[in-house]
Amino acid sequence: MQSTQLKINFQRLKADILALAEIGKSSDDRGIYRMAFTDADMQARAWLESRIVDGGLEYASDGAANQFGKLGASDDRPSILMGSHIDSVPAAGHLDGTLGVLTALECLRTMREAGSRTKYGLEMIAFSDEEGRFGGLLGSESLAGEITPERIHNAVDLSGVTLIDAMKAHGLNAMDALQARRSPESIRSYLELHIEQGPVLDRLGHQVGVVEHITGLFKWSIRLIGNANHAGTTPMNMRRDAFHGLAEFSGEIPRILEEHGGDNSVATIGRVDLFPGTANTVPGRVEFSLDCRDTSEEVLEALGGAFRRALSAIARRRDLMFEFDVLSQVRSVACDEMIVQTVADAAEALGLRSHRMPSGAVHDAQIMARVAPMGMIFVPSKDGRSHNPAEWTHWEDIEAGANLALQTLLKLSEAE
Amino acid sequence: MQSTQLKINFQRLKADILALAEIGKSSDDRGIYRMAFTDADMQARAWLESRIVDGGLEYASDGAANQFGKLGASDDRPSILMGSHIDSVPAAGHLDGTLGVLTALECLRTMREAGSRTKYGLEMIAFSDEEGRFGGLLGSESLAGEITPERIHNAVDLSGVTLIDAMKAHGLNAMDALQARRSPESIRSYLELHIEQGPVLDRLGHQVGVVEHITGLFKWSIRLIGNANHAGTTPMNMRRDAFHGLAEFSGEIPRILEEHGGDNSVATIGRVDLFPGTANTVPGRVEFSLDCRDTSEEVLEALGGAFRRALSAIARRRDLMFEFDVLSQVRSVACDEMIVQTVADAAEALGLRSHRMPSGAVHDAQIMARVAPMGMIFVPSKDGRSHNPAEWTHWEDIEAGANLALQTLLKLSEAE
Numbered sequence: 015m016q017s018t019q020l021k022i023n024f025q026r027l028k029a030d031i032l033a034l035a036e037i038g039k040s041s042d043d044r045g046i047y048r049m050a051f052t053d054a055d056m057q058a059r060a061w062l063e064s065r066i067v068d069g070g071l072e073y074a075s076d077g078a079a080n081q082f083g084k085l086g087a088s089d090d091r092p093s094i095l096m097g098s099h100i101d102s103v104p105a106a107g108h109l110d111g112t113l114g115v116l117t118a119l120e121c122l123r124t125m126r127e128a129g130s131r132t133k134y135g136l137e138m139i140a141f142s143d144e145e146g147r148f149g150g151l152l153g154s155e156s157l158a159g160e161i162t163p164e165r166i167h168n169a170v171d172l173s174g175v176t177l178i179d180a181m182k183a184h185g186l187n188a189m190d191a192l193q194a195r196r197s198p199e200s201i202r203s204y205l206e207l208h209i210e211q212g213p214v215l216d217r218l219g220h221q222v223g224v225v226e227h228i229t230g231l232f233k234w235s236i237r238l239i240g241n242a243n244h245a246g247t248t249p250m251n252m253r254r255d256a257f258h259g260l261a262e263f264s265g266e267i268p269r270i271l272e273e274h275g276g277d278n279s280v281a282t283i284g285r286v287d288l289f290p291g292t293a294n295t296v297p298g299r300v301e302f303s304l305d306c307r308d309t310s311e312e313v314l315e316a317l318g319g320a321f322r323r324a325l326s327a328i329a330r331r332r333d334l335m336f337e338f339d340v341l342s343q344v345r346s347v348a349c350d351e352m353i354v355q356t357v358a359d360a361a362e363a364l365g366l367r368s369h370r371m372p373s374g375a376v377h378d379a380q381i382m383a384r385v386a387p388m389g390m391i392f393v394p395s396k397d398g399r400s401h402n403p404a405e406w407t408h409w410e411d412i413e414a415g416a417n418l419a420l421q422t423l424l425k426l427s428e429a430e
Numbered sequence: 431m432q433s434t435q436l437k438i439n440f441q442r443l444k445a446d447i448l449a450l451a452e453i454g455k456s457s458d459d460r461g462i463y464r465m466a467f468t469d470a471d472m473q474a475r476a477w478l479e480s481r482i483v484d485g486g487l488e489y490a491s492d493g494a495a496n497q498f499g500k501l502g503a504s505d506d507r508p509s510i511l512m513g514s515h516i517d518s519v520p521a522a523g524h525l526d527g528t529l530g531v532l533t534a535l536e537c538l539r540t541m542r543e544a545g546s547r548t549k550y551g552l553e554m555i556a557f558s559d560e561e562g563r564f565g566g567l568l569g570s571e572s573l574a575g576e577i578t579p580e581r582i583h584n585a586v587d588l589s590g591v592t593l594i595d596a597m598k599a600h601g602l603n604a605m606d607a608l609q610a611r612r613s614p615e616s617i618r619s620y621l622e623l624h625i626e627q628g629p630v631l632d633r634l635g636h637q638v639g640v641v642e643h644i645t646g647l648f649k650w651s652i653r654l655i656g657n658a659n660h661a662g663t664t665p666m667n668m669r670r671d672a673f674h675g676l677a678e679f680s681g682e683i684p685r686i687l688e689e690h691g692g693d694n695s696v697a698t699i700g701r702v703d704l705f706p707g708t709a710n711t712v713p714g715r716v717e718f719s720l721d722c723r724d725t726s727e728e729v730l731e732a733l734g735g736a737f738r739r740a741l742s743a744i745a746r747r748r749d750l751m752f753e754f755d756v757l758s759q760v761r762s763v764a765c766d767e768m769i770v771q772t773v774a775d776a777a778e779a780l781g782l783r784s785h786r787m788p789s790g791a792v793h794d795a796q797i798m799a800r801v802a803p804m805g806m807i808f809v810p811s812k813d814g815r816s817h818n819p820a821e822w823t824h825w826e827d828i829e830a831g832a833n834l835a836l837q838t839l840l841k842l843s844e845a846e
Contacts, residue, residue, distance in 0.1 A: 211660055212660060212664050212665075212668075213659070213663075213664060214665060229662060233710075243814055244627055244790065244816055245721045245723075246628075246647065246696065246723050246789075247627045247628025247789070247814065247816070248629060248696070248790070248814055249628070249630060249694070249696065250684070250695075250697075252628075252629045255698075257699055257702065260677070261676070261680035262677075265678060268666070280661065280662065280665065280666055281666075282661035282671075282709075282710070282711075282712055284661055284704065284706075284708055284709045284711050284712065284713055285704060285707050285708060285709050286702050286704050286707075288700065288702050291700065291702075292700055292701060293649055293701050293719035293721050293757070294649075294721055295698075296698055297699075297700055303709035305661045305710055373663070374662030375662045375663050398659055398660070398663065398668070400660055
């Protein structure tokens with residue numbers, strides 16, 4: 015019964031969140047700029063190291079510059095890992111991965127202070143470059159042993175700076191990431207707390223989300239090709255208007271999701287380019303993106319088939335040409351059932367309003383699932399805002415989420 | 431009966447078309463570059479002057495650098511004007527306005543050689559900058575007295591060259607365009623032959639088009655504003671996707687044209703910009719153009735109202751904001767009924783397959799209608815191609831159109 019009474023020190027967690035939010039903050043309220051291996055990121059790493067040490071945890075880092083704070087971890091027994099990342103997108107808010115790292119830190123500090131005796135070691139972790147200055151998920155992929163020399167050599171940011179040079183500037187050797195692999199036997203399980211980055215918990219009034227799956231996705235670039243004609247001289251019935259084909263397809267997406275999708279299927283047309291793209295010319299060609307996500311590989315396959323059939327039929331009917339390229343394809347990942355149940359039971363014991371849900375966004379947890387049983391906890395994002403200075407989670411929800419993480423860690427580590 | 435037997439000299443017309451096609455021709459088959467007041471345009475003007483003089487016509491030019499070839503024109507009696515322009519868009523074909531100018535030249539040469547005695551004078555004309563290097567329709571607007579000092583001062587091409595400097599480089603004073611006005615009393619009527627720039631005649635197998643109206647148009651820039659969200663984390667029923675609003679509107683255009691439009695109504699969405707415009711974000715905002723044309727002002731007004739109602743309803747239903755700006759609005763112009771009938775009768779007498787139709791494109795004729803009864807003759811554009819090196823009209827159709835123009839001129843000038 016001791017475990018359900020143990021609580022994190024919320025004021026300390028809040029102070030940490032506010033302190034880290036100052037590092038990389040723009041002077042004119044445009045948000046936080048703490049992209050991987052920038053000066054701000056390095057300053058945040060130094061700050062985190064000192065907080066880990068001050069919290070009485072054992073500090074460590076690996077070849078991928080992932081940072082660890084360990085409690086009772088040893089080579090003799092596997093560890094429970096909990097963490098996320100402290101790097102940010104440009105113009106970010108103060109939460110995102112940061113909340114997961116600082117919550118993990120707070121949980122381990124609390125357990126250390128309470129003298130919790132656990133069957134498994136505990137390690138908090140801050141992964142390098144989750145957000146993608148150099149491609150993203152660098153730290154977790156290195157730890158999972160999925161990094162390659164080619165990937166490291168070719169990694170370059172939007173300004174043309176290479177990963178190798180960016181790390182070298184701070185005395186780090188990017189090639190050391192190849193040594194960051196941890197054996198699966200050394201990891202008992204992985205837990206990550208993250209803001210939802212979507213509107214569901216906020217809209218439904220839930221305090222925490224128990225993640226069951228991280229969705230898979232496919233992203234296509236689609237072209238419909240007709241004929242560019244003069245908008246004044248070409249009668250409607252003599253046109254091969256590529257945009258009309260796209261508009262019809264867009265209108266069919268709800269039907270296709272209803273007929274072939276699951277409860278959490280989503281599909282988005284986010285990018286559209288018309289050619290020639292002038293007001294007085296019938297568009298002869300349109301290129302657009304289709305991003306489709308679901309937690310089930312079978313559902314994704316069925317949706318992909320239905321989209322192709324719809325596009326082919328529209329193209330035939332409208333005398334257009336239809337082509338598409340697969341831009342990316344990511345398999346869905348299931349959270350470990352035992353961890354999901356542990357989180358859900360702990361939420362109930364704490365009297366929290368919880369909601370079982372998928373994650374539609376990419377997380378380090380997706381990579382970690384390849385080497386260890388994985389679970390995730392969500393806290394609400396006000397209005398679903400994310401990657402945005404206006405990102406917000408109520409402090410009470412942060413406190414609830416952190417205590418849920420603590421109870422889950424106690425259970426997973428089989429604390430006495 | 432003499433008049434229906436008189437024919438233009440087709441080989442001479444063809445030779446002129448081929449000769450002028452060499453002036454401004456790119457060395458690598460990218461088409462003709464004869465934009466107004468470029469060296470190529472000036473070279474073409476010099477060539478045209480010599481052809482006018484060689485043809486036994488009286489050469490003249492006015493303050494707007496419009497070029498004339500006169501036959502029996504005098505201050506005592508009004509003239510029938512026939513012409514078009516020899517300037518081109520970049521990467522143009524060999525016909526467009528050129529065909530109308532050279533056909534007018536050929537008709538007058540033929541009438542001079544035949545010794546036709548006419549009640550009215552005849553003038554062929556090549557208008558300056560129809561295509562718009564400096565805004566377009568410069569010559570016809572000057573002749574119609576609709577040019578202003580401001581317009582001349584502000585006219586500038588895409589490279590930043592002013593009209594004033596471009597004309598000065600060739601010894602011309604742009605301000606002289608203010609003196610180019612012709613009194614309406616001096617113009618009995620205006621006739622223009624042009625390629626259709628659309629697919630109708632080619633598709634229907636007609637040799638010539640008898641233009642009844644030049645369509646009016648409105649061009650709007652429309653914004654639908656919703657909410658930009660993460661494409662992975664935002665369930666379909668929590669989205670305010672601006673593109674879905676546009677797609678639904680696009681799907682309603684055929685219904686709106688059927689319910690509120692006429693036989694020749696057209697509407698085009700030619701430009702679409704999504705914001706933020708990335709594959710993994712639900713589009714929070716879309717800006718797009720709507721170009722709508724018809725020959726009737728009442729129909730255009732009804733269509734504008736129906737489009738606004740549809741957009742408002744879609745915006746309400748989808749919780750989007752709807753705004754629009756009017757980018758341009760051009761009134762439709764009717765061809766003179768007597769001239770239309772004259773052309774149609776002449777086509778019948780020549781045994782040509784003719785088709786009454788609107789012009790959906792802008793022409794100098796539109797401006798000339800403000801000062802004189804106006805008529806237009808179309809010849810087919812292969813596949814509707816226009817403003818394109820692949821622009822093509824069969825030589826037999828050019829011959830048929832030129833002979834129709836000749837018979838029309840003979841009738842309009844009341845040749846004995």
